[in-house]
Each structure stands twice: as C-alpha cells, then as structure tokens.
Amino acid sequence: MNDFPQMLASKLEDYIELRRSLGYAFRKQAATLRVFLRYVEDSETMGPLTQDMAIAFALSADGSGNCRARRYAVLRRFAEYLSVYDTRTETLDPHVLPRSRAVTPPRILNDVELAALMTESRHVSPHSEQRGQTLETLVGLLASTGLRSGEALRLDRADVDLVEGVLQVRRTKFRKDRLVPVHATTLNALRAYALVRDSAFPISRCQAFFVSLRGSRLSSAALYTAFHKACALAGLEGNSARAMRPHDLRHRFVVARLAAWHRENLDVQALLPLLATYLGHVRYSDTAYYVTGTAELLGLVAQRAFGEGGVS
Incomplete structure (x- = not known):
C-alpha cells in the first residue's frame, strides 16, 4: 500500500497552516504545493520526495523559466519541513533552476492607449454586456486607483461605498486593511457596473463586487484571459517584449x-x-x-x- 500521498497531504496542509500562522498570506505557494500533491497522486509515486521528483514537477509547468524556478523554490522550502517527519526526504539543491533577475520593464500606456483598451474591454464578449462592462470597469478602477488586481477582485459589495466613493481594501499584500477614496468619474463607473450586475443577477449568489458570468466571484484567471483578449483587440500586444499584465x-x-x-x-x-x-x-x-x-x-x-x- 502506498501511504506516501496520504502522508504528504497531511504534512502539506500542516505546513501551509504553519506559514500562515506566521503572518504570511501564502496563497500562491499553497496553490503550488497542492498542484504538487496532485502531481504525486497522478504519478502514483511511492516516495520519498527527491531532487529528481522536484525537478520533474517544476519542469512540468507551462510558462517561463522563472515560473518553473518559483515552483522549485516553493517545493525546496517545503522539503526542509517535510524532512523532519520523513527522513528519506532529499535536501534539494538551491542552485538548481535559478531565477533570472532580469526584470522586463512594465508597459506604461499613454492616454490614447488606455482609452483604446477600455473601449475594447467592452467587446471581449459580444454576447454578454455584463462581462464586457465587468472588464471595462476593472481596467478603469486599476488605472485610476493603482489597486493590485487581487485587491480589486477581493472587494465585496460591502467594501464599496457607492455613496461616498470609498473602497475598503482588505487582506492586502502586507496583511493590512486600508481605505481608498476614488475619483467622481470612477465612482460613476462603479455605480453603472453595479446596476448591470444587479440586473443580470437580481438575487446575488455571492458577496463579491465583481462577478463572473455565473454570478460567482470573478477569478484571477478569468480576469487575465479577458484582459489579454482586450489588449489584443486594442493592438497593444505587438509592440512589447512581453504581454501586458493588469499589474502594469x-x-x-x-x-x-x-x-x-x-x-x-x-x-x-x-x-x-x-x-x-x-x-x-x-x-x-x-x-x-x-x-x-x-x-x-x-x-x-x-x-x-x-x-x-x-x-x-
């Protein structure tokens, strides 16, 4: 009987809880570790966690070399913890799959380009006014307030004061809440979006301010997919060394x-x-x-x- 995946699942969740108890948000790292658990379960490995297994997992990821390096780094730190409970766990070499320190500069849109992006955001889904207005409102909000995209997606309806024009931003990168006042034009856009959203979903299915086509909280993956489509429609993808990100x-x-x-x-x-x-x-x-x-x-x-x- 292969008990390794079961043991791994237990220790992995303990490790995530430990890191969060120390004050870390640990969202992306936790997601990576759970993907690793599925990788182990699918491959039916008998264990233990080895250097070869870690490298194979890291290289199985789509994306850039830095994406694979981040996967490996998360697993390497978890291996240090796991070795306390499973002495067969190999020490993972910190010099394998190093991250590139070259940082591609952000794409700074001028006013004309931003206007084009917002216009095309309305057209990402010809059959859904709500989806287009969701993206247009999000793009405008990020550009006018400098919010992180994750902060915007985590906004609940109660966090958005549509009377005074103040956002209650919770669970930030540094685990602090803050108040963010918005410009009058941004407030009007938020009010207009809320009307479209409530018309599409008269009975709310969740507390999120920004919702998906199903009425659930809009995910980061859905935002990135729609954002890249709008960038392509606006002709913003061909002149840059890399694809634009909402964070730009x-x-x-x-x-x-x-x-x-x-x-x-x-x-x-x-x-x-x-x-x-x-x-x-x-x-x-x-x-x-x-x-x-x-x-x-x-x-x-x-x-x-x-x-x-x-x-x-």
Missing part, C-alpha cells in the same frame, strides 16, 4: 500621479508618503519600484529642475 496599470497610476504633481508644480517629495499610503506600501522604497522613467515624466522633471530653457 498600477505602474501607470504611479507615473501618471507623479507627472500630474510635477505639472502642478507641487512638492513631490513631500507628497510621496501620501502616495505610498494610498498604494498600501510599508516603505517608500516599495513605491519607488513603480516609478518608470517615461519620456513625459523625465521631461517634466527636467523642466522643473532646469527651467524652460534647459541646462544653462
């Missing part, structure tokens, strides 16, 4: 806000703490990661530093 809109928000402050001749350094708080960052350096030197932003900074006539 968070970068755009930071760049657009800094550019606006420079145009208004405001004290940007004094305002950075406010921006960091709005984004839900613990350190200002986290916000600096999102500052991409677009031509417009660099031009505005140079203009303020050297005056209209340039360097004298």
Whole structure:
C-alpha cells in the first residue's frame, strides 16, 4: 500500500497552516504545493520526495523559466519541513533552476492607449454586456486607483461605498486593511457596473463586487484571459517584449500621479508618503519600484529642475 500521498497531504496542509500562522498570506505557494500533491497522486509515486521528483514537477509547468524556478523554490522550502517527519526526504539543491533577475520593464500606456483598451474591454464578449462592462470597469478602477488586481477582485459589495466613493481594501499584500477614496468619474463607473450586475443577477449568489458570468466571484484567471483578449483587440500586444499584465496599470497610476504633481508644480517629495499610503506600501522604497522613467515624466522633471530653457 502506498501511504506516501496520504502522508504528504497531511504534512502539506500542516505546513501551509504553519506559514500562515506566521503572518504570511501564502496563497500562491499553497496553490503550488497542492498542484504538487496532485502531481504525486497522478504519478502514483511511492516516495520519498527527491531532487529528481522536484525537478520533474517544476519542469512540468507551462510558462517561463522563472515560473518553473518559483515552483522549485516553493517545493525546496517545503522539503526542509517535510524532512523532519520523513527522513528519506532529499535536501534539494538551491542552485538548481535559478531565477533570472532580469526584470522586463512594465508597459506604461499613454492616454490614447488606455482609452483604446477600455473601449475594447467592452467587446471581449459580444454576447454578454455584463462581462464586457465587468472588464471595462476593472481596467478603469486599476488605472485610476493603482489597486493590485487581487485587491480589486477581493472587494465585496460591502467594501464599496457607492455613496461616498470609498473602497475598503482588505487582506492586502502586507496583511493590512486600508481605505481608498476614488475619483467622481470612477465612482460613476462603479455605480453603472453595479446596476448591470444587479440586473443580470437580481438575487446575488455571492458577496463579491465583481462577478463572473455565473454570478460567482470573478477569478484571477478569468480576469487575465479577458484582459489579454482586450489588449489584443486594442493592438497593444505587438509592440512589447512581453504581454501586458493588469499589474502594469498600477505602474501607470504611479507615473501618471507623479507627472500630474510635477505639472502642478507641487512638492513631490513631500507628497510621496501620501502616495505610498494610498498604494498600501510599508516603505517608500516599495513605491519607488513603480516609478518608470517615461519620456513625459523625465521631461517634466527636467523642466522643473532646469527651467524652460534647459541646462544653462
């Protein structure tokens, strides 16, 4: 009798609970470990967890080399825990499948490109007005607030104040809640979406603000699929080294806000703490990661530093 999968399942859930008790959200890592469990069950391996098994699992993933490296890294740390209970567990080499540190720069859309993306978002599903308006509203929300896509998808109806225009963002990356006020135009878009959603589902099937075609909470996978389709329809996929991500809109928000402050001749350094708080960052350096030197932003900074006539 093969008891390895049963033992693995038990220890895997214990490990996930342990990591979460230490304050980690541990969502993606937990999903990876559960995929590994299904991999072990499907392959009917007798165990133990070995270097060869870990590499085979990592390489079975579709996607980039970094995706496979992340899989391996999650499994390597779990193996350290598992070895306490199953001494046959091999120590996994930390130098196998290293991650590339080269970071592809985000795609910062200009106003015309963003408008095209929102327009085409309405057309991702010709037979469903609700699906198109869901994506259009989400794209507009991410671009106008800089929310992480996961934060937007986790919004419940009670978290969205359609009167005052304030979002209650819960379970953020740093496990803190925050209030995010939205612009009047964003509030109007949220109200319009809520009307379409409630017309499609007069009796709500879940507490989520953004829902799928079935009325359940919209998933990250569904968002990414629809987003990439809208990008293709808007002609935004052919000019970039990699596909756009919803997260690129968070970068755009930071760049657009800094550019606006420079145009208004405001004290940007004094305002950075406010921006960091709005984004839900613990350190200002986290916000600096999102500052991409677009031509417009660099031009505005140079203009303020050297005056209209340039360097004298």
